[in-house]
Amino acid sequence: MGEILFLAHRVPFPPDRGDKIRSHHLLKGLGKLGPVHVGTFGETSQDMAQKSALALVAKTHALIERTKPLPQAGIEAVLKGKPVSLTAFDHAAMRRYVAKTLGNHRIDTIFVFSSQMGQYIPDDFAGRVVIDLCDVDSAKFEAYAHAGQRRWINRREGRLLATEEARLANRADTTLLISDSEAALFRSRIDGLEEADIRALGNGIDAEFFDPAHVPVQPDLEEGEGPQLLFTGQMDYPPNVAAAEWVIENVMPELRKMHDRARFHIVGRAPVASLKNRHGENGVRVWGEVPDVRSFLKSADLVVAPLLIARGVQNKVLEAMAMAKAIVLTPGAATGIEAKDDVHFAVARPEAPEMLRRIATLLADEGKRAEMGRAARDFVLANMSWDSVHIELERLLVSGDTGRDAV
Incomplete structure (x- = not known):
């Protein structure tokens, strides 16, 4: 041409x-x-x-x-x-x-x-x-x-x-x-x-770049005694801000009753002031921009993507899947990814009881998380290069x- x-x-x-x-x-x-x-x-x-x-x-x-x-x-x-x-x-x-x-x-x-x-x-x-x-x-x-x-x-x-x-x-x-x-x-x-x-x-997704076999761990997450939840994205983008704040307000207080040392890590550039002000609240840690998000993905126990407003295919979801991580996400965040619920990821409506139930169930079953993560990586390798x-x-x-x- x-x-x-x-x-x-x-x-x-x-x-x-x-x-x-x-x-x-x-x-x-x-x-x-x-x-x-x-x-x-x-x-x-x-x-x-x-x-x-x-x-x-x-x-x-x-x-x-x-x-x-x-x-x-x-x-x-x-x-x-x-x-x-x-x-x-x-x-x-x-x-x-x-x-x-x-x-x-x-x-x-x-x-x-x-x-x-x-x-x-x-x-x-x-x-x-x-x-x-x-x-x-x-x-x-x-x-x-x-x-x-x-x-x-x-x-x-x-x-x-x-x-x-x-x-x-x-x-x-x-x-x-x-x-x-x-x-x-x-x-x-x-x-x-x-x-x-x-x-x-x-x-x-560049599954060779997002390959957990070639990524070092993130020490702060590895050393945490409680479960480590992770949300990634551009943190001045309104849908990402709304999703992170929803977790802080609706999930973390109840999750901390089950796991008193649970942490919620928010990783991504340009966090808005409303998020920065929540740092330290109910296990929330706002990191801002980091040199390599892959190490955070590797060391997290669970990735969450509870987007309330979502358009198109979410790169944050594909990246977590390529890194062989179990991810709990809303139906909007799963749009355009023809994967199966409870096999490649866990879909939950943006309602606090259901989101909490799916998160708690996966946190209680390390084997299921590992199995879901392997299936997720296999899926993106086969279907989304x-x-x-x-x-x-x-x-x-x-x-x-x-x-x-x-x-």
Whole structure:
């Protein structure tokens, strides 16, 4: 195939958070198919230090620093009648890079990662357009509003994003979602998509990297006398914050009545103040960012993922499974992973008695935890490798297996 322009709202290096993990591995898969040009944004000094990494995989690249404050983006969005998500990533330098790349190179395919970047597809581009929405972001903002979080702002964002998602799906040759259930949700919410090609392309896991045989233990967890529970994730992301706080308030007080030295470890960058303030309460330990989450996964007795609002496939769940850990999770956190309850993981409704029962049952049975962990790792090895995702990506792009004729 010809050359590819890959547009991502966050630089795909290092692959250390959910969206970056997916964009990183999709970029690697695209690089196997042809020359790739990358336009992306950075927000931190670590992000902006990734130019050398981009240069190794991209024929050309633009890593543009995104400095627009969110309040400014919000004001602009209201004045223009646009979603804040799009306004925050609207940058003249990115438009110049896209125009220059299309003018100087034979770009056959524009691959857009996330709805924020769809605004950069020129109306007159005649080649193939593939858009990876990952999740239905409009539904996520509606869920935030329903949960009482900034109701007016999130309702508005959900409504305007739904319009943009529909526009993109009708513009693209193929629109990708992260799971069959997410694709079905998208179809059910958006009118006028009868002719749109909407399909699922799942996440994978690097099971060689997440291999407990090659990971050292975490001494603090190993030395703990009581059971060690673990929750991982980006800890300024509202669904992760809500899940961790739910465990602190609804599970740990009762679990400590059974195991007075039980600990709940919250591991992940940028914990919000409300979580930091819970450090030390009912066995809670808030670690923040750590050098290697794998050692925490290896040494935990049990991993929990009680997400109340969940979109798409959860990398935190795949990582725990690859590390051969038993994990208790809500149905939302299990979405897109075709594993079996009580075999590969333990599913519990987000109700304190059921969650506590499943946690307590597994903590009382070390053999069951080990068996479930082995089954979990075997499952992801067999079914959820990034190589298999790359094969699907190749089938889509090289064979021209899209819903419309590519140019």
